[in-house]
Amino acid sequence: MNVANLISLARLIAVPVVIWAILTDEMAAAFWIFVAAGISDAVDGFIARHFHEQTELGSYLDPLADKALLVSVYIACGHAQYLPYWLVILVVFRDILIVGGVILLYTLSHNRFGGGRPQMSPLWISKLNTVMQIVLAALVLAGGAFDIPPDRVIQALIWVVGVTTALSGASYLVKWGRDLAHMEDKR
Numbered sequence: 001m002n003v004a005n006l007i008s009l010a011r012l013i014a015v016p017v018v019i020w021a022i023l024t025d026e027m028a029a030a031f032w033i034f035v036a037a038g039i040s041d042a043v044d045g046f047i048a049r050h051f052h053e054q055t056e057l058g059s060y061l062d063p064l065a066d067k068a069l070l071v072s073v074y075i076a077c078g079h080a081q082y083l084p085y086w087l088v089i090l091v092v093f094r095d096i097l098i099v100g101g102v103i104l105l106y107t108l109s110h111n112r113f114g115g116g117r118p119q120m121s122p123l124w125i126s127k128l129n130t131v132m133q134i135v136l137a138a139l140v141l142a143g144g145a146f147d148i149p150p151d152r153v154i155q156a157l158i159w160v161v162g163v164t165t166a167l168s169g170a171s172y173l174v175k176w177g178r179d180l181a182h183m184e185d186k187r
Contacts (some may be wrong), residue, residue, distance in 0.1 A: 001055040005061055007044035011037050012065040020077035027144030030073075034141050037069050038134070039145055070130075071095055073137045082140045091133065093171040101176050109183060125171050129164035136161050146170050 001009070001146035014033055044062060048054045071092055078088030122130075136157040141148060 001057070002048075002055065004044040004048035004053045005049075005055060005058045007040050007047070008058060008061040008065045011040050011044075012068055014060070015065075015068045019072050019076045022073065022080055022082075022144075024139075025080070025144075027141060028146075029139040031138075031145040034069070034073065034138060035092065037065075038138075038171075041066060069096055070133055070137065074133070075139070077137070077140055080146060083136075084158065087165075090162055090165050094129075094165050097169050098172055101158055101172055105176060105179060123168065123171050123175065126168045129161070129168040132161045132164050134159065147166065160181060 014037055017035045017140065018030050018037075021027070021033060025044075041062070046056075048058055048062075074083060074088050074091045077083040078085055136154070139154055142148065143154065
């Protein structure tokens with residue numbers, strides 16, 4: 001295991017700590033852990049690219065750590081009533097939809113069509129959605145940490161995240177439908 005993968009693993013291990021911090025109303029700790037996790041994500045990517053430490057393990061571990069952290073923060077913030085339940089459900093459902101879709105595409109392309117691992121690249125709406133989710137989570141955690149009451153920016157971001165989450169999930173469904181039709185045509 002290389003340094004970049006160890007950093008990703010540390011980020012994954014931080015997930016239960018940040019959940020605990022949110023649920024026990026230790027929002028300053030949750031905020032700083034979230035910030036440290038964001039920094040560590042940039043650092044492990046830099047190390048992997050610049051020191052040629054990119055590995056297959058890292059290609060799974062890094063996004064797993066990122067998703068586990070972000071989804072867990074949303075669930076914990078929803079439970080602690082910092083975020084509305086409908087948004088938490090939408091964010092979690094989209095991620096389950098994406099993981100399920102990847103598994104389905106892999107299984108079909110491998111078993112039925114004799115192909116290898118399907119090519120996965122994030123859609124632009126998904127990248128935008130991830131950025132908006134991170135910004136909203138950081139602002140909510142900062143607000144709880146520094147006793148800043150929710151304002152119109154957070155309320156607007158809740159709706160922006162809701163819309164981009166829904167559009168991202170729908171875009172993946174459309175893309176996968178096209179990918180499956182293309183696989184069928186090649187067969």
